[in-house]
Amino acid sequence: MGSSSNVLQHVLMDPIMYLYMVWQYLLDRILSPIPPPPNAQLSRPRIAVIGAGLTGVSAASHCVGHGFDCTLFEAGDEDSVGGIWTKVNNTSGLQIHSLMYRFHPSVRWENGYPKREKIVGQIQQLWKRYGLDERTKFNTPVTKLYQNKMKKWIVNEPANGDFDGIIVAVGTCGDPKIPHIPGQEKFKGEICHSSSLDGVDGKGKKVVIIGSGASAVEALEFVASSQAEKSTVLARSEKWIIPRNPVVDALLSMNVFGGETPFSCIPESFLRLFFYRDLSDLAPPPGAKGIFTDTPMVNDDVLELVRDGKADWLRSDIKKFTETGVLVNKRAVGVPKGGPGKEIHVEADIAIMATGFDRPSLNFLPDDCFEEGYEPPNWYMQVFPPHHVEICANNCTYVNAIGTVGNYHIGIYTRFLLMYLVDSLARPREPFMKFWINMVRKVKAKAPGGAFDFFTYGELLWWFFFTLVINPFRWKWAFFVLFGIGTALPMSVVRQEDRFRTMTNGSKKIH
């Protein structure tokens, strides 16, 4: 916690941050599993983790911390530990508060909105702390996953060993997506993707930003800080922006219905009145797109930049690049994408393609993971394919959400998998998993964002709660699954149960 003079300085200068740091220290002490000693021989079940981004590293650290052997398979080289955060701009950072980005109990943030370098540092520290450097195979893209005769999982080829469980952690951001826009060869300025802005000098330049997602907002902040003459965001679709306020963001993410309801007009009106204010026509118009249908952007600066005349936010469809800029069809509020509007020319020296990332493929999974009607994200708890509860696709099946990718649920999902692997009575069968998926579909039948295409953190919590409560054999695991506490007690109960079942009906031991 630092020297006593440092501590005193912290307490006096920033008491809230000091409390935050004390709280993080306690979380680490209470909830972090103990790392195995170097070269430790861990036991079965063995887990293969695919991807060494924040999700894979966190999931693997939980596995080894609870005594489960595991191997990480990463497509990239050693510099890829940290996943997408190793490939974006140095200026990139969290838009949501770091309170909601606690991907492992040992994570220590020193401020509310850490930057890329700090995030990568925390992931790599975790990787080393849990001895995962000994258990990672780099330059190994996973292309095939299948079960051998013993029903063990093989990753690519038998030489890689066999596994009882699989954690897929390939993320949702693969290679930068750069669509071809007519005329772009003629454009005399510079075209770059929003993830490659290091070294781009926007000073005194006119910058056009294509796209209106989180990357566009980040690009806008980047060019504003580099004193561009003017920036223009070309927004094809309606998107909500919400304030960078942890209380507001947490409240929105706690909508347990996980979708738009008749009450959603309340937060939407509040946002228009108190956040957008004079710029309320930049918000999606009433009836066009509810806030609980799509991932909103979290930002305070965009509206200020527009207010100060430093940036324009144009609802528009792109027609083509010209030599000196971009020709667009500017639409009025309420006119949908592709609808009628007025053609205008936006002058530009730099065009930033904030057009997103290709989604990493899940094609290496067996075909039955994509059964019609039960393809991702329509899986049990969104992450377990109904045919294979031994596969947990953590953080890579979702489409839209209000919540966060890098939070406690990574550990919770991992421990659900560990519970299912060691306790056959706690394991759900395929018909029940499908029943659950259909039940969520029924409950959310009227949600415009779909049953699984949009969810909130509040909804995730009731999924966890329901899943633990519905099966009495899972009750003993509740503390372990939710907090990572007490593996020994449920394991000893499982052994007793197994012994009893073997004695009474001669049933086969499952693990």
Ligand SMILES: Cc1cc2nc3c(=O)[nH]c(=O)nc-3n(C[C@H](O)[C@H](O)[C@H](O)COP(=O)(O)OP(=O)(O)OC[C@H]3O[C@@H](n4cnc5c(N)ncnc54)[C@H](O)[C@@H]3O)c2cc1C
């Ligand atoms: C600029 C930027 C800012 C962001 N900010 C936020 C934020 O504020 N809040 C938030 O919640 N989210 C944010 N995100 C989303 C971000 O994707 C997640 O927060 C998180 O980093 C995802 O981690 P991951 O480990 O799931 O995936 P990734 O970090 O994408 O890691 C996946 C890893 O899997 C590897 N891989 C992929 N396919 C294979 C394969 N077939 N075989 C082997 N390895 C494979 C990849 O090489 C990669 O290393 C941001 C994203 C970007 C781009």
Ligand SMILES: NC(=O)c1ccc[n+]([C@@H]2O[C@H](COP(=O)([O-])OP(=O)(O)OC[C@H]3O[C@@H](n4cnc5c(N)ncnc54)[C@H](OP(=O)(O)O)[C@@H]3O)[C@@H](O)[C@H]2O)c1
């Ligand atoms: N700090 C942060 O919080 C942060 C920062 C960056 C990224 N991220 C995360 O990273 C992920 C990717 O975000 P992203 O903003 O890079 O991508 P994104 O959310 O997929 O947004 C891409 C944007 O580009 C537009 N677009 C795509 N092709 C286009 C075309 N041909 N013409 C015009 N517009 C086009 C899209 O419009 P349509 O909607 O009409 O398709 C959309 O507005 C998200 O999960 C995001 O939350 C987070």
